[in-house]
Amino acid sequence: MTVQLKDSAKHNKTPADREVLESAVVRFAGDSGDGMQLTGAQFTVSSAVAGNDLVTFPDFPAEIRAPVGTTFGVSTFQINFGTREIRTAGDTLDVLVAMNPAGLITNLEDLREDGLLIIDENTFQERNLKKAGYETNPLEDGSLAKYRVMTLEISKYAQNAAKAVENVEITNKESVRTKNMWALGLVLWLFDRDTVVTKERLEQKFAKLPDIAKINVAALVAGHAFGETMELAPGASAYHVPPAELPAGEYRNVTGSQGICWGLATGAHLAGLELVYCSYPITPASNMLHILAGMAEDLGVKTFQAEDEIAAATAAIGASYAGGIGVTGSSGPGVALKTEAIGLACAAELPMIIVNAQRGGPSTGLPTKTEQSDLYQSVYGRNADSPLVVLAAHSPGDCYYMAVEAVRLATKYMTPVILLSDGYLANSSEPWSVPDVSSMQPFGVTTTTVPENFEPFMRDPKTLARPWVVPGTPGGIHRIGGLERAQGSGNVSYDPDNHQEMTDLRAAKIRGIAHDIPEQTVERGDAEGDIAVVGWGSTFGPINRAVENLRDEGLSVSHVHINHIWPLPANLKDVLEKFPKILVPEMNNGQLVNLLRAEYLLPAESLPKVSGKPFKVSEIEDAVRSRLGENE
Amino acid sequence: MNVVTKLSPKDYATDQEVRWCPGCGDYAILKGVQRTMSDLEADPEKTVFISGIGCAARFPYYMETYGFHTIHGRAAAVATGTKLANPDLEIWLVSGDGDSLSIGGNHLLHLLRRDIDINYLLFNNEIYGLTKGQMSPTSRRGTVSPSSPRGSMDAPVHAIAFALGAGARFVARTYDVAQPHMIATLKRAHAHRGTSFVEILQNCIVYNPDVFADITDKAVASDHQIHLEHGAPLLFGKENEKGLRLDPRTLSIEAVTLGENGVTETDILVHDETNPVLASLIAKMAPPHLPEALGVIYCAADAAPQPEKAERPSSEVMAERLNALMRMGHTWHVG
Ligand code: SF4
Numbered sequence: 001m002t003v004q005l006k007d008s009a010k011h012n013k014t015p016a017d018r019e020v021l022e023s024a025v026v027r028f029a030g031d032s033g034d035g036m037q038l039t040g041a042q043f044t045v046s047s048a049v050a051g052n053d054l055v056t057f058p059d060f061p062a063e064i065r066a067p068v069g070t071t072f073g074v075s076t077f078q079i080n081f082g083t084r085e086i087r088t089a090g091d092t093l094d095v096l097v098a099m100n101p102a103g104l105i106t107n108l109e110d111l112r113e114d115g116l117l118i119i120d121e122n123t124f125q126e127r128n129l130k131k132a133g134y135e136t137n138p139l140e141d142g143s144l145a146k147y148r149v150m151t152l153e154i155s156k157y158a159q160n161a162a163k164a165v166e167n168v169e170i171t172n173k174e175s176v177r178t179k180n181m182w183a184l185g186l187v188l189w190l191f192d193r194d195t196v197v198t199k200e201r202l203e204q205k206f207a208k209l210p211d212i213a214k215i216n217v218a219a220l221v222a223g224h225a226f227g228e229t230m231e232l233a234p235g236a237s238a239y240h241v242p243p244a245e246l247p248a249g250e251y252r253n254v255t256g257s258q259g260i261c262w263g264l265a266t267g268a269h270l271a272g273l274e275l276v277y278c279s280y281p282i283t284p285a286s287n288m289l290h291i292l293a294g295m296a297e298d299l300g301v302k303t304f305q306a307e308d309e310i311a312a313a314t315a316a317i318g319a320s321y322a323g324g325i326g327v328t329g330s331s332g333p334g335v336a337l338k339t340e341a342i343g344l345a346c347a348a349e350l351p352m353i354i355v356n357a358q359r360g361g362p363s364t365g366l367p368t369k370t371e372q373s374d375l376y377q378s379v380y381g382r383n384a385d386s387p388l389v390v391l392a393a394h395s396p397g398d399c400y401y402m403a404v405e406a407v408r409l410a411t412k413y414m415t416p417v418i419l420l421s422d423g424y425l426a427n428s429s430e431p432w433s434v435p436d437v438s439s440m441q442p443f444g445v446t447t448t449t450v451p452e453n454f455e456p457f458m459r460d461p462k463t464l465a466r467p468w469v470v471p472g473t474p475g476g477i478h479r480i481g482g483l484e485r486a487q488g489s490g491n492v493s494y495d496p497d498n499h500q501e502m503t504d505l506r507a508a509k510i511r512g513i514a515h516d517i518p519e520q521t522v523e524r525g526d527a528e529g530d531i532a533v534v535g536w537g538s539t540f541g542p543i544n545r546a547v548e549n550l551r552d553e554g555l556s557v558s559h560v561h562i563n564h565i566w567p568l569p570a571n572l573k574d575v576l577e578k579f580p581k582i583l584v585p586e587m588n589n590g591q592l593v594n595l596l597r598a599e600y601l602l603p604a605e606s607l608p609k610v611s612g613k614p615f616k617v618s619e620i621e622d623a624v625r626s627r628l629g630e631n632e
Numbered sequence: 633m634n635v636v637t638k639l640s641p642k643d644y645a646t647d648q649e650v651r652w653c654p655g656c657g658d659y660a661i662l663k664g665v666q667r668t669m670s671d672l673e674a675d676p677e678k679t680v681f682i683s684g685i686g687c688a689a690r691f692p693y694y695m696e697t698y699g700f701h702t703i704h705g706r707a708a709a710v711a712t713g714t715k716l717a718n719p720d721l722e723i724w725l726v727s728g729d730g731d732s733l734s735i736g737g738n739h740l741l742h743l744l745r746r747d748i749d750i751n752y753l754l755f756n757n758e759i760y761g762l763t764k765g766q767m768s769p770t771s772r773r774g775t776v777s778p779s780s781p782r783g784s785m786d787a788p789v790h791a792i793a794f795a796l797g798a799g800a801r802f803v804a805r806t807y808d809v810a811q812p813h814m815i816a817t818l819k820r821a822h823a824h825r826g827t828s829f830v831e832i833l834q835n836c837i838v839y840n841p842d843v844f845a846d847i848t849d850k851a852v853a854s855d856h857q858i859h860l861e862h863g864a865p866l867l868f869g870k871e872n873e874k875g876l877r878l879d880p881r882t883l884s885i886e887a888v889t890l891g892e893n894g895v896t897e898t899d900i901l902v903h904d905e906t907n908p909v910l911a912s913l914i915a916k917m918a919p920p921h922l923p924e925a926l927g928v929i930y931c932a933a934d935a936a937p938q939p940e941k942a943e944r945p946s947s948e949v950m951a952e953r954l955n956a957l958m959r960m961g962h963t964w965h966v967g
Contacts, residue, residue, distance in 0.1 A: 269950045478699075
């Protein structure tokens with residue numbers, strides 16, 4: 001929930017005659033060729049540098065070059081930024097920038113009444129209107145009356161600004177393409193930001209194309225200047241969003257993909273191992289392969305683009321076998337192909353990490369839309385009894401810490417670990433207090449120490465993990481494989497009692513991890529109450545904000561968020577039993593809810609959503625109110 | 633371990649009972665490989681045998697080296713990851729025809745084109761043994777099996793032609809009971825940097841007995857085999873009285889007899905293992921009209937450079953670099 005732009009009771013005028021806001025939600029919407037992602041990313045950086053807390057949500061089509069002007073070719077970037085703590089990308093928009101009719105028609109319903117609508121009227125010609133599905137021109141038919149509309153000739157202004165730059169050789173097309181920067185300049189002005197950071201970034205980005213850099217900067221500056229000199233309609237004003245009060249530290253903006261990659265590298269460093277990342281291109285996981293490939297030189301990260309998903313998983317196993325930390329990253333359909341290999345890692349008891357950036361499914365499903373429907377696949381999705389560890393990150397910054405945790409558990413317990421993120425987490429970003437790696441405790445992993453009376457499947461009495469002795473180690477020769485191994489010697493064994501014992505040991509080893517992970521806490525609210533809203537993964541933001549709002553209303557509601565999906569924290573049952581009602585919002589058709597019911601026989605109730613979009617705060621609020629018999 | 637005295641072939645055997653059917657060609661291959669290890673003075677602690685699934689894939693359990701029996705078809709990918717993480721290891725990969733050319737065909741293709749330094753032993757018995765005798769991707773047309781009771785209709789994959797097509801840079805063929813020849817071939821494979829692909833014709837005595845008898849039987853061997861030697865004329869027959877000649881009109885190879893129809897030794901092709909065109913011509917020769925080529929069919933002249941094990945920076949340096957990486961771009965201070 002964001003503060004209404006014109007809710008003047010909460011606002012003070014700044015000296016510059018700007019309205020002060022606690023937070024605002026802005027969405028840039030345009031054709032996928034209009035550069036909306038770059039625009040949003042730049043606005044994000046300047047908001048971060050201005051000290052706001054923020055959450056972003058980029059949303060783009062599955063088609064690489066969708067036909068221009070169509071609704072399915074619309075690309076958007078949403079940012080919620082504020083002086084208060086921001087937890088979601090925002091339910092409704094305060095400002096919508098629509099670069100074309102398709103961008104308007106597909107996004108208008110999210111703009112709140114009286115919200116600010118900035119439109120590039122140059123794109124509202126008959127052809128584009130028809131492509132977007134408009135029968136009449138919305139700029140003329142009165143259908144936008146409930147919004148505050150600024151129709152501007154953005155394309156033309158941008159082109160003029162670009163063409164006014166002297167001594168550059170540019171095409172007409174190139175000059176029109178600066179319209180996103182013109183719009184950005186205007187929005188920066190609207191929120192009391194200068195253009196310095198963006199200028200720097202443009203000059204960096206187009207370092208090899210100085211003419212393009214110049215015309216983009218010109219358009220940016222022109223848009224900003226347009227704001228300065230524009231006469232605002234009566235009652236309208238520009239805004240100022242003061243910096244947020246964040247804990248002290250050095251901050252940066254981080255996406256979930258960055259968080260995971262840096263976390264994996266940090267985990268490998270703490271384990272003293274080489275990170276070997278094996279992957280096959282798939283949306284929305286490919287970004288991790290790109291980021292890690294860029295870390296080869298300095299950080300010794302090895303990346304391997306395999307011939308398929310199975311090869312990526314098995315090569316990761318091979319890498320761990322040889323004493324690296326083998327990681328494979330993918331999304332649901334790719335992980336489905338890896339499952340036999342993951343079973344081998346369970347059987348051979350080798351460390352392995354599988355990162356799943358979940359997306360809408362089944363099958364190819366919705367490649368660019370978010371979902372969290374691979375919980376069953378992660379916990380149960382292999383042949384036979386093959387328990388492993390499942391972790392779920394809940395925010396872009398948390399991705400880092402969960403990736404570190406994945407390496408810790410995989411190497412300490414000689415087990416595959418599935419780390420769940422999703423399309424939303426992978427691409428969205430938030431300000432993040434950058435940790436100091438040199439102050440982190442090493443894991444103390446050994447790979448070349450041969451214990452006394454070594455046998456490959458002897459076990460540490462505490463962790464039940466087998467020793468990790470890699471090929472090349474003197475005095476450690478042994479063989480492992482996917483055929484059932486005799487407890488201790490590891491020799492092939494078809495003995496029925498041994499299979500029972502090994503199955504029990506594998507299960508006990510994973511179950512025991514419940515005592516080596518943080519205790520479950522209540523994220524927000526009291527340890528007892530009328531209802532607990534239980535979430536996992538990227539639903540953290542909307543649940544947390546909804547619970548905060550409901551508590552402000554006086555309702556007895558608490559937020560419990562589970563990061564360790566399997567094994568579940570040892571005290572989770574005790575935590576949940578303090579609440580007569582349990583509601584589990586998930587971006588799937590009800591998976592964690594069944595896991596909780598199966599494990600604890602608790603009356604947990606599902607709140608599913610699979611629209612490819614994150615939960616709105618209001619959706620969770622409404623659901624909780626109805627469970628508590630409150631009227632909305 | 634410092635190998636002080638040379639290990640004998642027996643030292644490369646484990647205490648595990650070998651569980652192949654009596655008379656299986658795999659026994660001979662195991663013996664040949666153990667002898668090769670001994671001759672090469674291979675360090676068992678730096679040697680790894682990796683296999684997929686199938687009769688052949690039990691191999692690592694019988695080698696007193698490091699070993700990993702993986703899953704069906706994926707040994708090439710596992711070995712790739714192993715080599716990637718530790719280039720110092722000497723990796724031998726053991727796989728059957730179904731494992732390599734059916735379920736694992738894609739991985740073999742990519743291993744070969746990447747030319748990763750692994751010795752790949754394909755035990756070809758032209759049948760699925762472990763699953764009780766179904767036709768395999770290398771089974772000849774007409775092979776009667778439980779899954780092809782009226783004879784298989786599929787054209788077989790030709791292992792060597794497949795390897796050459798995939799860009800393999802070392803390709804050789806030998807067979808199970810040809811001990812000295814096998815050992816010599818394996819040593820060549822070992823010496824080659826890059827993926828060394830060796831097809832070993834292997835007799836499955838239970839489900840496909842004598843499928844290679846036309847090549848390996850003593851009575852026909854000299855006429856149906858040609859032993860390749862780099863730089864030597866391609867001669868065969870009991871008295872080396874036969875040879876191979878290129879028919880320039882059809883760009884094919886024909887078998888000729890010296891002295892007959894005016895054929896002299898100058899007409900006979902000379903084996904050049906670095907010539908990929910010649911390799912592709914002799915690879916597919918088969919009795920009865922032409923002899924089966926045995927030995928090194930192709931060995932690229934220029935071995936590709938192989939990665940070496942990199943020194944890891946110290947823990948302090950790594951922490952510094954991670955800290956620096958995470959602070960690249962825009963950062964700002966609060967408080
Ligand atoms: S089935 Fe054939 S290949 Fe397998 S062990 Fe028996 S004889 Fe050998």
